[in-house]
Amino acid sequence: MSTSITVLLPAYNAQAYVAESVTSILAQTHADFELLIIDDGSTDDTGKILQQLARQDNRIRLVQRENRGLIATLNEGLHLAAAPLVARMDADDRALPNRLTIQKRYMDEYPKLAVCGSAVRVLETGQVWYAPQGEALAPRSLFANPMFHPTVMARRDILLSVGGYRTDMPCAEDYELWTRLLEGGHRLDNLTDVLLEYRAHPQNFRPAYKARMRQTSELIYRSGLARLGITPSAAQLETHFFCAAPAPATSFEIARAQSWLALIECRNDIHHVFDNAALRFVTASIQAELTCFPFLRHPLRWVKRTAYRTLKSIFFRHAHYIPARFLGIVERMRSSLH
Structure with a gap:
């Protein structure tokens, strides 16, 4: 049947x-x-x-x-x-x-x-x-x-x-x-x-499986990039893996990833492998993910800004308990951020 x-x-x-x-x-x-x-x-x-x-x-x-x-x-x-x-x-x-x-x-x-x-x-x-x-x-x-x-x-x-x-x-x-x-x-x-x-099985730690997946993914990446006329170096391939799964990174790593995405866009303009607008939509979404970890791009500034906001919040909630001179400390911290 x-x-x-x-x-x-x-x-x-x-x-x-x-x-x-x-x-x-x-x-x-x-x-x-x-x-x-x-x-x-x-x-x-x-x-x-x-x-x-x-x-x-x-x-x-x-x-x-x-x-x-x-x-x-x-x-x-x-x-x-x-x-x-x-x-x-x-x-x-x-x-x-x-x-x-x-x-x-x-x-x-x-x-x-x-x-x-x-x-x-x-x-x-x-x-x-x-x-x-x-x-x-x-x-x-x-x-x-x-x-x-x-x-x-x-x-x-x-x-x-x-x-x-x-x-x-x-x-x-x-x-x-x-x-x-x-x-x-x-x-x-x-x-x-x-x-x-x-069922994601987050409790399962499978290093051998993940290592083989990475090896296969590398072959797939190389094949896709070859269509754009790109033969990536080992460092560029690491950057590509980073773009595929963005994580907290330094400003240097983010800049390197942004340059890599720009190269991919440029090569696609030449070889017309993907629709230009669709590719730029994808790279823009990756860049948005890259820039959502400010505490590692400027760690000291992030710590100082967070401390300032926290202390200011405490002050306004409990102003009648805090000595007036405390406000001066908070304001000096604010001025040091600029």
Whole structure:
């Protein structure tokens, strides 16, 4: 029997959350789908849980085999999928009930759209994370992964036409796939709707995983910058990583990052890789993030200004308790700021 959507859910040692994840898909308002679950050689009770769930709902197609890793599992799922649309799902997240309905409607409305993602709500904190939309998505991909992988719905034939996920891009295989699709002229977009509750696992410290992700991200950055005619030095690449995830920095580091962003804009004016207005929107948003840490740009001035504001507030709240000469101390502090 034909179906309109294949939900692809790889699972490996996910006994704590997999039932919750599967149940959230089975509860979708759009009921015409198959749920393709590939148990990637789990050694815990994941397999038993999935077998029990599969017996309860014939929309579940369960594949169980030896461990091959996530990328091999994703590519296997693309080839096994029975539907033209493939929706990704992780074994520890929860899909909101209207996820498939909203995404399929959007994909039907825009038949040239290759991939559609969405915003997510972090389960541990309740915080909502948004992904870039429209014209800003392509230039944003020069700095960071522009989509939340477990939220995407994609056209199966397009993903297969570009070779699926590359096995030599571990820990950022999705990021590399999105940039390859964009370079090939395919359109990607994100909805502002929150369609997934995402488990971030902030307690998990995975240095080896993060190190491999950084290595893969470096390859993706170099490829994207090469399209602009830029071969970055080691120092420039560090600056690019900094622009991708701004953090408290000195005025020197901020100036260096601003110069780097200006170079990217200049090269784009020459090579026309990205829409100029969209790229400048992205670089402006990065610059806004760079300049939101004043206490490290001018630490002494920040401390003195903060102390002045605090003392002034105390004075006006408790003026009848404070000796008059205290006002002179505060005013001398104020004058030293100019």
